[in-house]
Amino acid sequence: MAKKLGFLVNIERCIGCHACEISCKSFYQLEPEMRRRRVTELPEDLVGTPVRAFVSTACNHCDEPACKNACPVGAYTKREDGIVVHNQELCIGCQMCGKACPYKVPVYNPVKRKMDKCSMCYERLDVGQLPICVEKCPLEAIQIVDYNEVQPENGVSIVPTFADPSITHPTTQFILPKPGKQTRRSS
C-alpha cells in the first residue's frame, strides 16, 4: 500500500519560537522573504485557561490538492507517498494555485516570478534525512507520519485559523495543548 505522508504538529510542545520557519528559510536560501513554513499565534483562550499558543504550518500535502487542480501547466504532481511537489521549472507564475489553496500555501516569488511552496524536503526524505523543520525544531514538535500506517490517537485535523479540511483533505494533523491548572490573581 502506498504511503500517505503528512506533518504531525504537536501544539502542546510548540513554544512558538519560529525556529522551524527560519531554519527552512535559511536552508533553502530562498529569496529571504519567502516562507515555506509559518508560525501563527492562536487565540489565547484556545484551551479554556488563557495561554500563549502557536501553530506551525506548511504545505498540507492534501489528498485532493487544489493547487494541482488549478495549475494550468501541470507543474504540480502528487507523489506515491503523498507529497505534493511543485515543479518550478514548469511554473509560469500565474498564481492560480495560490488563489485555489484554502491555506494560501503557494506564495509568489516576485524575483523569480514563480510560485514557491514546501516540498516536505522530499529530496532529503529520499536519502533518509528528515525535513529541515522536523530536524531543527528545538522541541521536536513537528513529525512526519505515514497516516496509512499510524493514526495518532490524539491527532486532530483542525485548529482555529485553519481552513475547513473537507475541501482538500489536508494530511496535516495537530495535537492540541492540554489545559494546565492555573491559579490567577483575582483583580
Next chain:
Amino acid sequence: MLKESITRRNFIKGSASLTALLGLGAASSQAPKGLVPKAAAKTNGKVQQFYNACPRNCYDTCSILTTVEDGRITFITGNENNTYTKGRLCVKGNTYPRVVYSPDRIKYPMRQKGRGSGNWERISWGEAYTIISKKILEIKKEYGSTLPICLNKYSGNFNILNYATEGMMSSIGYTTRAQGTPCDPAGSDAQGFDMGVAYNSDPEHFLDADYIILWGANPAWTSAHSMYFIEQAKERGTKLVVIDPLITQTASKADEYIQIKASTDGALALGMIRYIFDHQLFDKNWVAENSIGFSEFFAYVNKNITVEWAAEKTGVPQAVIERLAREYATAKPANIWIGFGMQRHVNGGAMVRAIDALAAITGNIGKRGGGVNYIGGETWGFNYHTMSFGAPEGSGGEADRMVNMNNFGAQVLAADEPPIKMMWIACRNPIAQDPEPNVVKKAFDQMDLVVTADLYMTQTVEYSDIVLPVTTPFESVGINVSYWHYWMNVNEQAIKPLYEAKSDLEIAMGLSKKLNELAPGSCTFPTSGNPKEWVEKELNDEIKELFNIESWEDLRKKGGTAKANEKITVAWEDLKFRTPSGKYEFYSKKAVEYGHHPLPVFTEEYKAPKEYPIRCMSPHWKFGIHSQFQHQDWLMAIQDHPYLEINPELARKKGIQNNDIVKIINETGYMTLPAKLTKMVPPDTVVMYEGWWKGVNYTENITVKALAEDMGEYQKGQRGIAFHDNFVNIEKA
C-alpha cells in the same frame, strides 16, 4: 587571459582625460585594490564545514556547524555532537547568515564629525589607531595617569579571547571600569552567602527530576534547549510548576501555573517553609549534617511567618501554598530553577535566599535532578591570558577605578580627580540597555573621545566619535563555555572577515602597536600573534582534564564540542560548600559583612508611588538577546514593532483598545507604543519586552530609574538594577 599589464594599459589610455587631470591614482583611495589576476587553481563549488560557537549572553551557548561554499556561508545550524542542543539552534541562531551578510554591517573604521550628527567619514585602521593613541597619550600626560579613560564592556560576545579588550586597557595603565552586571548580581550574592557561590546543575538533568518549579524563569523564550528537557520530563510524568507574575510562554506549558504578585516570591518561599516545618516535612538529617544556623532560621520562621500572611502578601491562596509546599517537600528529587528576572527587584537577593532555604531544608541540594539552579561558573577556569600583561612601568595611579555599570551615566558624571574624558565601548550598547539613558547621554557629552567597537549601528554608535567594525563569530577564532550547561565549544574561523572588520583581540594588538610606535613602552599588550596560538594559551591542565581534551585543536578534531566531567555536573554533590564554614549557611556572617540580615528573612517589596501605580516589566524577548538580533530583518519580518501588553481590564479603565497608541510615563521619561490587549499580564502590570531599539527613538529603559537591587557587591562588586520595579502610568496617546 588578461594580465596586469593590460589592466594598466587600459587605465593609462583612459587617463588621458580625467584620471590624470585630477591626479586620481589607484592609491589615492581607501577602496580595496580592485580586480587582480585570479590565483591559479581557483574553482567554484568547494564545500567546507566549520565548528562555531554562539558567543551571545545566553544560557544555551550553542555549538554551531557552519557550511561554507566558495568562501561563503551557505547554512548555519546546530552541531549534532552536542547532546544539550542536539544539532538545533534557536530562532535567533538560525538568522546568523543574515547577521554576517547584512548590507548594514559596519564595514570600515569611521569618524563622526559632530557626535550624533550622522556625518561620518571613512578613516583607515591606521588613522583610527593614531587618533585613539594620541588621545590616550595626551590624557596620560595631562592627568598623570590613564584613569580618565573608561572601559564599558560586557556581554555582547563571551568568546574568551574577547577579554583582550580588558587586557588592552590594563596594558595601558590603570583605567576606570564599568563594573558589575545588570544580569544576576542580587541572586548570585544570595547564593554566595548561602553556599559560597552560585553553582547550578546540568540542565540535561531536568530529566531526572520528579518535580520542577520554574520560579520566574521563561526558558521557552530564553533557553529553548532547556525547555526541550523540561518538556521531555513532563511527558515522562514529572510535574512542572511555573511561578511567575506573567503567563509566560513557559507558564503556558505548565501542569500548574501560579500567578504571584511581583516581588513577593520570598514571602511565598517562606510561607511554604513554614508549612514544611509545621508538618515535619523537612530533611532533619540534611540540615543537621550540612548546614549552620538552621535553628536560628527555624526560630525566625516560626516567630515571623505564617502561611496566611504569605497568602495575603503574594496573592496566592493559602490552600495552594500548602499543596505546593507538600508536593515540593515530598517529591524526590525536586528541582527549582530561579530566573534572573525574579531577582530584578529591590528585594531580589533576599527572595533568592528564601528560595535557596526552601531547597536546603528539603535536602534537595547536591542531588542529581534536584538543586536550586540559578547560574554557574564551574567551567570558566581559563587562563585569561589576554588580561595578564599588567600596567606599563611608570603608570600613574595605583589601581583601576570602578564605576557601577548599573548607574553608569551618573557615576561617570560624578567621577572626579581625575574626571573621565574618554570612553571605550565594546560588546555593549549602554545607551539602549542602561537605565536612565538620558543621563548616559549626558555622560557621553562630557567625553573628549568616545570609541565604540560594534557590528551594527546602534544608539551607542550613533553617539560615538569613532566606530570600529568588529567580526562576527564566523570570522575569528575563539572558545566558549556557558553559565548554564556543561559544554565547551570551539570557534573556528569559517570565512574571512568581511570588509575591514577585526576581532577585539586584533584591535588590542593593533592599538598596542600604534601606542608603542608613538611612545615606546606605553602599552604592554603584544603587538602581534596568531589567534590560534592565543586561544591555546587560554587552556590550562585543569580545564583540559575537566573536558578531557589535549588542546583547542584536539577539541576541534573531536567534533568541536565537549562536555565537562560528570564529577562537576551535579551542583554541590560533595556537599562541600564554599562558605566560610564549609556548610550551607542559613546564618551568614558574610551577609552581615555586606550589611544584610544574616538569615534569609522577608524583605518588603518596592511600593508603587501614588502617581505611578502600574508596574512596567521588561522581560526578555524571544527574538532578541538584549539589543542583539531583534533588528535583523528575518525577525523583523515576523514582528516589526514593539508593543505594550495590557490586561483588557486595565485597558478598559483607560479607554485603550487593541493597537491604540499608548503613552507610558513616569518622572524619568515617557514613550509611546501600540497596545496589545492580553490576559497574559495581570491588571496592575504592563509589559514591554526588552531590547527593542530598531526603528524607534526609545528603549524600554526610558522609564527605568537606576534603582538598586539589595545585593550584588559580594560576588559582582556592585549591586544590580531593580529593572522590574519600574512604576509608570499609562494613557491613550
Next chain:
Amino acid sequence: MTENCNDKQQDRFELYQLLWHYYRGDLLNLTVREWATVTAFLSSKPTLSQNDWGAKAINLLETINNQSLETFPFDFNRLFVGPNKLLASPYESSYRNTEGTVMQTETLKVRNFYYHEGLQVDREGQHPDDHLQFELEFILHLIQLAEKKEILRLFLHNHLLKWYEAHCRRIEEHSQNVMTLAFAYLLRGFLQKETMLLKEEEAALC
C-alpha cells in the same frame, strides 16, 4: 572601426571610468575647481548632454559650492559606506534578493564572470564581488577589447543593467546633496544609453 565609432567607444570608456572613480570614493576630496573640470568633461560628451538625465546631472553639478562639497562625503557615506544602514547599497545582491543580503547567488554569478576573464577581487571573500566599483572595473577591462564584446554584453545584460535603476531610485529617494543626486542621474542617463546600445547591437545581429 570608423573614427566616429572609436570616439563613441572612448566616451563610453571614460564615463565608466568616471563612475568607477566615483564609487571607489576617489572624488570625495575634489575642489570646486576640479569639479568644474569634471562638469566640463561631462558636458563634452554628447551621449550625456543630449540625454534628459545626463543634462539634469550636469545642471546640478554646475551648482556645486563649498557647502555642497562639505556635505558630499557625509552623504556619500550615508548612501554607500555606513556605518548606518545603507540607504542605497552599492552591492548588486542587495537588489536582486528582496531583503538585500550580500554575498548571495548573484555575487557568485558575478564572481564567475571575473573568473572567466582570469580575474578576481583582491582579498576575495572580504569584499562582496558585486560592489558597483568592481563591476565597473570589470567593464573597463572588457570594453576596449573587441574580442570581449560578447562577454561585456552578457555581463551588462545579466548584471549591471538589471539593478542600476533600483539603485538610482534609492539614491534619488535618500540623497541630501546635489552631487550624490547628480551622480544618480548620471548613472541612470548613461546606463539608459548603454541599454539602448545593447538593443541596437542585438537588432543588428538579427
